Amino acid sequence: MQFILSRQIEPTLAFHLMKFAFQVFEKEVVELTPEEYAEAYQQAYHEITLLEQILLSEAACGVVIPDKLIQTTFHSIQTGHGGEEKFSLHLQKNNLRSDEFFTILGKDLRVETILARVAYHAKPISQQEVQDYYNSHQDSFCFPEQRRTRHILISTENRYSHLPKDALLRRTRHIHSRLQSNPHNFIREAQLHSDCTTAGDGGDLGRICRGELCRTLDQALFQLAAGEISPIIQTSQGFHILYCEAIHPGQRLNLEEATPQIHQTLTREARIDTCRSWLKSLFHIRTHNLK
DSSP: OGGGGSTTSOHHHHHHHHHHHHHHHSSOGGGOOHHHHHHHHHHHHHHHHHHHHHHHSGGGTTOOOOHHHHHHHHHHHHHHTTSHHHHHHHHHHTTOOHHHHHHHHHHHHHHHHHHHHHHTTSOOOOHHHHHHHHHHOGGGGEEOOEEEEEEEEEESSSTTTTSOHHHHHHHHHHHHHHHHHOGGGHHHHHHHHOOSTTGGGTTEEEEEETTSSOHHHHHHHTTOOTTEEOOOEEOSSEEEEEEEEEEEOOEEOOHHHHHHHHHHHHHHHHHHHHHHHHHHHHHHHHHHHHO
8 A cells, every 4th residue: 555655646635535544444544455545535536626616616715714723723633643743753654744734724724614604694594493393303302300419339349349248338337327317428428438430529420310320220219309318229339329419300391492402403404505505506517617
């Protein structure tokens, strides 16, 4: 494959080959199989053809990307690849120099700006469209009951595993007894005694829906009332105590509550459709002019 990556490859093609190799195959170009390279090459060639038409379109008139923005984006990409030195090596592997990458990046940002300009002209979303979407996606606006949960684990596998299991159970019973007298001390008890990774946050598991925990813990949690401490629960990990801080009942958003989310979704879809139609028109015009 090395012979394909000679310096004779045009930088724009090298740029898009590198991009697709990473996006599609998560590889450097030199790591691609012949079949993968052929697919990446085809996609890169298609992308270049498309970008050329966009940059030659009327919508591109007056679109200029400030060098400062290109520089900021360039440095951000460098950082994401481990810094200037590593990124430079990454470019070398993909037959690119930093100055070439910088120039092509500017074109890419210009194309993004042009498409954003085109998308801005998508037709506004009507209230009827919002209503229709809401009626046909009812399940999307239903939220199950959630329980704000805290957790203490006395592990039989980690730092106390050298103790016999009955000693760990006695220790858990002492904690449980104290909590039954004063559930509001759960945070402090978790910080002091829990082997769970949530210990530093006072055992906070956040809001839990049914089915998110293992079956044993899930059944115990959803039998608790708000403010109630569970019995000691034994699993293969060790001994658990759960605290149901609050119960948030399941709910369905009404149309008014769901409207901002729906409007955002439909606006995004309308802008994508507008861009697609515009891109199709570019190639229609090009084909017509060739006749």
